[in-house]
Amino acid sequence: MTEPAPTRPAPTAPAPQLIELSIGAPAHGGHFVARHEGRVVFVRHALPGERVLARVTDGGADAGFWRADTVEVLEASADRVEHPWAPADALAAAKAGRPPVGGAEFGHIALAAQRRLKGEIFAEQLQRLAKLEREVTVEAPEGEYDDGLGWRTRAAFGVGPDGRLAMHAHRSDELIPVQVMPLAVDAINDLRLWDLDLTGLERVEVAAPADGSTPLVLLVPAAGTTPKRLAKLAERIEPGVSVAAWEPESGRLTRLRGRTWVAETSGAHQYRVTGDGFWQIHRLAPATLTSAVMDGVAPRAGERMADLYAGAGLFTARLADAVGVTGNVLSVEGSPAASKDARKNLHGFGQIEIVQGKVERVLRSQAQVLDAVVLDPPRAGAGKAVVQAVASRKPRVVGYVACDPASFARDLGYFLQLGWKLDSLRVFDLYPHTHHMESFAVLTPGTN
Structure with a gap:
């Protein structure tokens, strides 16, 4: 008996090019949720309550969900405004027969509404990933321009x-x-x-640099x-x-x-940041976040601190000022180039120990007691192993700086499972006209 020849799978049918949608709630990632014949569609350049014509950009007829870009607004929200940057304006781009530039996907939304929507997105991530109900207010940094422009350094x-x-x-x-x-x-x-x-x-x-240096x-x-x-x-x-x-x-x-580096200033401290090394992008971010960290963690003279994912030393220097020569600050950074910058930036502090390596590995190898910890991980977050390693040191407080609400909410869930509690949370609009935001949370051990 001859084995039957394998059959070629049927081709996936294409999605319709243009669809009319009624727009619902915002979703993390710069999208808004709509439905088309029962299928979820993640739509960019729209607003809740609008009725739009959108072009499907991703997903076939058999896909579980589609992605789409708004190309025409049939019924506009009162929060829709003229986009400040023509190449990123989805409606203008559609008329020109091209996609919009990425990176200013909320430019069609009034600033106050952008912040309200970001608060809703952050709260949804907390509820979904950390099982925590909390209303979230998004703050503009002190000194922000009224139009939300001119902030990227x-x-x-x-x-x-x-x-x-x-x-x-x-x-x-x-x-x-x-x-x-x-x-x-x-x-x-x-x-x-x-x-x-x-x-x-x-x-x-x-x-x-925001200070006007080269x-x-x-x-x-x-x-x-x-x-x-x-x-x-x-x-x-x-x-x-x-x-x-x-x-x-x-x-x-x-x-x-x-030179191959730029000089940055924050407070009384100067920093060199080499090449593509990390530094907060918004011109007001270093001052905004440093103030939040110092107020939230409240370091005390003589304490032992850890600044994890420390970069060039933005928070490390201020923590060292606070703990004084009788204290100690452990600075941990995975990037060799950033760690090298930190050594140059912090060379005058005898109370700082700088270690280059993966945070989890360094914490396992360090036996010292920690009174307080500052975490400022990349967008992917710290992860379960790092959270467990931090909690095992039994600090009195952890200050968590985050640039992604989803990874933060996931890590917060790990802390909550270990008996910790969210003491306070501040969310800052340090990326106006985009869906991104920055947050700072104060976490403390539970009483159980």
Whole structure:
């Protein structure tokens, strides 16, 4: 008996290109929830209560859910406003036959409404992932501009086939030319990099410190670009600006002009941040978050502290000031480059111990008692193992800085399972016109 030939699976039917939707609640990630014939659709560039025409961007007829972009508003919300940046305006982009630039997906929403929606999203994540009911208010940082623009001290651009600066559409390799970046500080826009022919580069990253010190432009070369070509490109950039070549795969940083780091200031302390090293993006974020951390953790003279995921030492220096020479601060950072920066930034503090390595591993190897811990993990969060390691040290308080409500809520759930409690929570709108937000939570051991 002959074995039957294998049958070819039936092709997946395509989703309809355009669908009419009634928009519901906001969802984490910059989307709003709608339904089409019983299927969930995550829609961008919409608002609750609106009726829109949307283009399906992801998902076939057999997919469990679809993603879609709003292309026309049939019934508008009272919270809809004119977008401050034309390339990121979904409606204008649809008329031009292209997708919008990513990175300003809430620009069509009034600022007060953006913050209200972010509070709803954060509260939903707490309820779903930490099983905690809590109303959340999102604060604007003190000194924020009324229009929510001009806050980014870091910006990244692609380089199009014509050698001009461009930015990616959301979840796409498509590059869209840009002539200005309204979310960025003036020092970035004043460089006018979009006027230059940057052929030979894959992308460009810019850091312009909020204190007005020298900006740094990182040139990421395309395959085959020679050092001579990079040197010529550096000459095209405005004098007085530092320029370096950066190869992300190897981490190699080559000085082309000026220095390979920027000088940042927070309070009485100065910091150097090398290359693409992490620093809070919003011009007001270092002061806003440092103030929240110091108020929430309330470090005391002589205490032993830990600053985990410490980066270049933003919080470490202030904690060391507070505990004094009789105290101790353990600074832990996984990135070798950031840890090297921290050693330079904190070299005058005898009470600081700087360790480069994975947080969980370092905590397992360190036997010292901790009175307080500050956590500032990357977007993925700290994770269960780190939470357990922190809790096992029995600190009187943990201050948790988070840039993602979902990973924070998950980690908060781990703390709650260990008997800890959420003492206070502040959420800051440090990414206006985007769905992102920053938070600071004070966690304390339970009485059980």
